[in-house]
Amino acid sequence: MPRVAPEDIREFALENDQARLSFLNLGAIMRGWWVKRPEGDLPVVLGFDDPKDYLMDRCFLGAIVGRIANRTGAGRLELDGAIYALTTNEGAHHLHGGSGGLHARLWDVSRNKKANTLQFRYLSKHGEEGYPGQARFEVTVSLAGPVVTWEMTAQVDRPTPINLAQHNYYNLLGQGPIWSHALCLDANQSTPADEDMIPHGDIVDIADTGLDFSRPRSLENADPLHVGTDANYILSGGKAIELSAPNGLKLTMTTDQPCLQFYTAGALDQMPGAHPGQSIEPFHAVCLEPQAHPNAVNVPSFPPIIVTPDAPYRQTLSVEIS
Numbered sequence: 001m002p003r004v005a006p007e008d009i010r011e012f013a014l015e016n017d018q019a020r021l022s023f024l025n026l027g028a029i030m031r032g033w034w035v036k037r038p039e040g041d042l043p044v045v046l047g048f049d050d051p052k053d054y055l056m057d058r059c060f061l062g063a064i065v066g067r068i069a070n071r072t073g074a075g076r077l078e079l080d081g082a083i084y085a086l087t088t089n090e091g092a093h094h095l096h097g098g099s100g101g102l103h104a105r106l107w108d109v110s111r112n113k114k115a116n117t118l119q120f121r122y123l124s125k126h127g128e129e130g131y132p133g134q135a136r137f138e139v140t141v142s143l144a145g146p147v148v149t150w151e152m153t154a155q156v157d158r159p160t161p162i163n164l165a166q167h168n169y170y171n172l173l174g175q176g177p178i179w180s181h182a183l184c185l186d187a188n189q190s191t192p193a194d195e196d197m198i199p200h201g202d203i204v205d206i207a208d209t210g211l212d213f214s215r216p217r218s219l220e221n222a223d224p225l226h227v228g229t230d231a232n233y234i235l236s237g238g239k240a241i242e243l244s245a246p247n248g249l250k251l252t253m254t255t256d257q258p259c260l261q262f263y264t265a266g267a268l269d270q271m272p273g274a275h276p277g278q279s280i281e282p283f284h285a286v287c288l289e290p291q292a293h294p295n296a297v298n299v300p301s302f303p304p305i306i307v308t309p310d311a312p313y314r315q316t317l318s319v320e321i322s
Contacts, residue, residue, distance in 0.1 A: 002100050006052035012109055012118050014143040018322070021143055024051055027063035027103035028120040028139050030168055032275060033148070035249065035321055043275050044249070044321055046169040046285045053273045060167040061280075063103035064139055064152070065096035067124065067131050068305070069165035070232070070261060070294035073198040077297050079132060079159060079306065086130035093196060096167070098129035102137065103167070117142040126157075133160035135307075146322040154313035162313040163292040163305045169265060169285035172245035172321070175277050178264065178286050179220040185213040185260065186240040187233035191293060201299040203234065216244070219264060219286070226283065228266025232259055232294050241288055252320045255290035258303065263287040290317055
């Protein structure tokens with residue numbers, strides 16, 4: 001993992017009359033999102049009050065993760081006849097770009113006050129975390145009304161796989177367990193995984209199962225034993241994602257990605273130092289991570305995630321909370 005000194009971490013803010021956001025140059029992390037309400041600002045994204053605490057985080061709170069989000073089986077990548085060994089940071093497997101992935105790097109940041117945007121830039125060199133080729137990443141984050149939009153791009157100097165994800169942990173109540181939240185997904189299929197959470201190409205229908213959120217359904221109803229969910233969905237045409245809470249707040253997410261990893265944070269480390277009123281512990285947030293098919297580099301039947309100099313990577317993610 002790259003060494004980052006606490007004094008090198010910088011904080012950047014975006015704000016309007018509906019929301020207040022905090023970002024870090026470390027990992028392009030969203031440190032916090034506060035919705036402005038008559039009774040006071042409500043934190044809806046889990047984060048640390050002290051930015052330096054992110055140096056100890058192993059759960060990717062609020063970060064941009066990659067080059068390849070999710071799990072890559074055995075840290076193995078074959079491309080154009082060559083085999084590349086990616087760093088392994090979850091047992092024998094590669095997770096979210098490795099321990100020194102994009103989440104652990106210092107990004108250059110510039111601000112456009114007029115447009116209310118921040119632009120994050122990072123140059124990933126050939127061989128970083130085992131990946132072939134150089135990749136120049138840019139992530140532009142904008143705030144307009146209650147909507148936050150991430151525009152993610154990557155320019156590469158040779159073919160290489162890229163699959164980014166934004167890794168916020170959401171709690172629309174601001175604190176406490178998330179079982180009273182309700183979820184609705186425009187998805188009828190998922191990609192089941194083995195005991196190590198590695199998909200191998202199967203696609204299954206999920207109608208009338210515990211994973212079916214095609215109509216709004218409380219997380220308590222879907223998982224009454226609180227076992228936890230960490231599942232990848234194949235999104236349908238509309239790609240509509242909605243999360244709501246009893247306090248009246250609703251999250252609406254739109255994405256151009258084909259899949260969504262839904263995670264109820266059952267393995268989230270219990271960590272001190274959260275924003276006032278929050279608690280970082282299992283089942284106190286949900287992750288909604290739009291991305292490409294996981295383990296696609298090892299599953300020929302999944303759509304490829306190889307990016308080339310002539311076909312750069314692009315992803316757009318918009319999230320409204322109001």
